[in-house]
Every structure is written in C-alpha cells, then in structure tokens.
C-alpha cells in the first residue's frame with residue numbers, strides 16, 4: 076500500500092490506477108483526475124508535475140507538495156556489437172540496476188530488473204554473486220522501461236517504440252511479486268497505462284510455484300527456468316530454487332496450471348558443458364515435460380568471470396535441440412545477445428569497472 080499518510084512525497088510512478096483513485100479521493104478531487112494524471116505520466120511522458128497543463132496551477136502546486144514522479148536516470152550505456160545495449164540506471168537512493176535493450180527485426184525488447192542482486196544462488200548467474208541488496212518498487216521497475224524509451228527518443232530521429240518486456244534481468248520477480256504486479260498493471264492498462272498487450276510481457280522465474288497463478292491471472296507469459304533433467308542436477312545448479320521447490324513438484328505445478336486457451340509455458344534451459352547437455356539429458360527432459368503445453372528455450376551458457384562452467388560446442392547444442400524436436404517439443408535456440416557488454420542472460424551484475432575493463436577497445 077502506498078504511504079498516503081507518510082511525510083515522504085508519494086511517488087506517482089509506484090501506484091496503480093485503483094491506488095491513484097483512492098489518493099485522488101483523499102484530496103477531495105473529482106474521480107476523473109486519476110486517469111488524467113496517469114495519462115500524463117504514461118502516455119504523454121511528463122516527468123514533472125508542473126507540466127500537467129490541464130490541471131490548474133493551484134492543483135499542480137498542491138500535487139507537487141505531496142507527490143513526485145521518481146524517474147530513474149541512465150548513467151551509462153554500453154553498446155554491443157550485435158545492437159544490444161546495456162543500461163546502468165541509477166535509482167533515487169544512488170543504487171544502480173541494469174536493463175538491457177534487445178533490438179530484433181520487428182521487435183525491441185527491454186529486459187528489466189526486479190531486484191538489486193538476488194537472494195537465489197543459481198550457479199551459472201553473475202547476479203547471484205551480489206546477494207540480495209534490496210527489492211525494487213513498482214516505479215523503479217516500470218521506470219526502467221520509461222528511461223529506455225526516453226533514450227531511444229533522444230537518440231533517433233525516428234525513434235522506435237519498445238514492443239516487448241521480459242522480466243529476466245537482475246533478481247527473481249516472484250520474490251518481489253506485489254511491485255511486479257503493480258508495474259505490470261500499469262504497463263498493460265489501455266486507457267491510462269502504457270497499453271502493452273499482456274502477450275508481449277514475459278515474467279521469468281527460477282521457480283516459486285505458489286506465485287505462478289498470480290502471473291497467469293495477469294495474462295502475461297510465464298517462463299520457468301529449469302536447467303536440469305534430474306533433481307540432483309538441479310540441486311547442484313540452482314540449490315536455493317530447488318530447495319524452495321524440487322524439480323518433480325515444480326513440474327507437477329506446471330502441469331496443473333490453468334493456462335488460458337492457446338497459451339503455453341516457456342521452459343528455459345541453460346546448457347552447461349558436461350553438466351546437463353548430454354543426449355540422455357535431452358531424452359529425460361522431453362519425458363518430464365511431456366503433456367505440458369510448453370516450448371523450450373535452449374540457452375548455451377554465457378561465460379562469466381570466476382565460473383567453473385563452460386559453454387557446450389555447437390554440435391552438442393544442436394544434437395540436444397534435435398532430440399527435443401524429434402519428441403515434438405517446440406524448441407528454440409536462444410542466440411546470445413550482448414555478451415561483449417555482459418548484457419546476455421546470466422551476465423547482469425558485473426560492476427561498471429569490471430565491465431569497462433572487459434569492453435572491446
């Protein structure tokens with residue numbers, strides 16, 4: 076619940092439409108004001124209350140006394156050779172999150188962080204090495220989208236629009252579900268939010284199954300990071316996540332999820348050389364997900380510093396993919412995006428210094 080009664084100014088980016096309606100009611104204003112203000116923020120992209128010119132000067136002054144719009148600031152842009160861009164974004168307490176823009180033919184996907192660091196300890200992931208510093212609030216989550224869109228508008232003569240959102244950046248989204256839910260509600264609201272289709276938003280989880288239904292109810296896509304074909308393997312690769320829910324139970328929950336008509340889950344599988352990439356692993360994986368409406372994204376491991384894991388060779392990856400395809404499982408090979416700026420999957424969390432040292436000159 077937003078701190079309407081607190082001495083701190085209310086961050087208008089952090090509240091949903093029903094919360095805005097309550098706030099407006101408490102000011103004694105007409106109900107239509109709620110949508111009016113939200114439209115300024117999400118559709119007319121103002122960053123200052125004073126720019127909401129269809130509010131009277133008196134109302135703007137009053138609003139400015141009790142509320143603010145806390146937009147985060149991009150401090151560094153690291154441009155990959157493949158077109159991917161990684162943004163270091165500063166929040167109001169000075170903390171930094173990482174956000175990645177992935178342009179592909181007809182879509183521009185923004186990969187958003189939901190926590191600073193992460194409480195889970197997936198062994199293939201650089202963010203895990205940070206530990207959890209803190210959760211992001213809803214404004215800091217949707218603010219990453221707005222900041223990257225602003226960057227595109229300032230950089231290009233004909234600025235492209237962001238088309239897709241994946242919450243696969245730093246952090247486990249389902250461990251911070253309320254701000255994630257509020258940010259999604261503001262992303263998909265047609266009249267006074269960003270107006271994104273829920274089908275264009277994907278939430279990726281290491282596996283906190285008691286929150287899966289919350290995500291399905293929002294109508295957005297759910298991606299579950301499996302990365303193992305046996306429980307023992309998963310316990311080694313993702314110890315904390317597998318402690319929350321062991322692999323067999325996780326698959327049971329996936330099997331019984333009430334997915335809407337013609338929707339399916341995505342299973343992500345990071346391929347680690349000699350660990351989970353054998354033909355036997357592929358056969359076991361195919362067997363364990365049979366009957367679940369799903370597709371599989373294969374992600375050859377992206378190298379990170381001080382890791383004992385390595386990327387499998389191409390032939391091994393293709394052989395793994397072919398076994399799944401022969402079992403009638405839609406399987407896609409995710410191309411690594413932005414590895415030269417540590418912007419690829421599992422690579423977020425390198426310090427700026429570490430990044431700048433590894434950047435191609």
Ligand code: SF4
Pocket residue numbers: 193194195196197200201202203244245246247280281421
């Ligand atoms: S893969 Fe995701 S859940 Fe696992 S440690 Fe990294 S950020 Fe956290």
